[in-house]
């Protein structure tokens with residue numbers, strides 16, 4: 257893992273941008289190096305040991321992902337994608353385009369990341385179904401009473417983020433799934449787990465969505481790998497998303513017969529090293545223990561909240577009772593981008609902007625925020641540096 261050895265603006269790096277992408281542990285970097293140095297071949301096609309051994313390893317990671325998320329392999333399957341965004345587009349382009357029609361409705365939350373709203377917005381323009389938005393209250397919680405009033409048998413899909421990448425809110429996905437299915441048992445529910453898989457230890461079995469999407473690079477794994485975890489019966493009824501090699505059973509000039517899932521949705525040479533390194537990342541997380549990680553991050557978040565409250569000029573957006581260490585901040589009278597530049601000079605890496613959540617920014621009447629996000633390597637000293645840098649930004653800019 258990097259951190260202390262890396263310098264930014266001449267100072268030891270304080271990395272508080274794990275919600276954007278997490279730094280990589282040595283075991284993940286080593287897994288990629290070892291694979292290319294010793295074990296590499298293309299998979300699925302080779303009739304030689306190297307290829308077949310790697311195919312076996314690659315295929316086993318599907319089950320590893322399910323185990324990590326607490327998903328029953330009899331009910332769920334793992335489809336590899338390049339990230340959570342692609343997984344979400346797969347749901348929209350395959351399930352959505354096949355099943356939605358004019359007059360239908362879908363529900364999304366006001367706190368969705370663009371990756372779980374834009375694919376539906378683009379599809380709605382094409383097909384003509386209606387999107388309704390579940391509102392967010394002033395604390396950053398979803399308004400479940402409003403959700404209930406929007407539910408009806410016309411609502412065919414509900415998309416909700418497990419954890420907001422801006423507010424840090426951990427949404428009560430079990431409750432949401434229960435209430436939605438009580439109104440319409442056939443409703444399809446997709447949960448964006450890009451942040452949820454990193455922080456939440458709630459097994460999928462407890463809320464049983466139809467779809468759950470993850471992205472490897474936020475899970476301390478490599479870039480270029482994500483997954484759609486889908487209920488087997490849903491996936492089996494869905495048409496392909498992309499066409500090409502690997503996803504077909506037979507091709508003739510008369511037509512194409514496609515593979516069953518998950519291969520049906522994985523056209524072309526897959527991200528082989530990335531899948532193997534994702535496994536290393538999940539092993540790493542399980543070895544430390546998701547509970548242990550959550551406890552350490554919770555302690556830092558509580559400390560950070562106390563420091564924020566001691567600074568009346570520092571506004572925190574997102575005060576849900578159930579919240580992770582994602583802190584959306586604004587210094588009174590200071591543009592977030594200017595503040596981020598001062599933080600950079602202090603060696604502190606945070607995100608500044610709309611965080612791919614423009615509808616949520618509009619809800620709170622903001623153009624953007626600074627976002628400090630806590631990862632498993634952060635310490636009290638990192639918070640000292642963050643708050644010293646925020647004090648300095650205010651001193652210079654306010």
Ligand SMILES: Cc1ncc(COP(=O)(O)O)c(C=O)c1O
Nearest residue numbers: 339340341369371421450451471
């Ligand atoms: C809540 C949430 N959903 C989806 C995504 C998209 O992830 P990716 O860009 O890896 O596809 C992100 C990334 O910031 C996110 O925070």
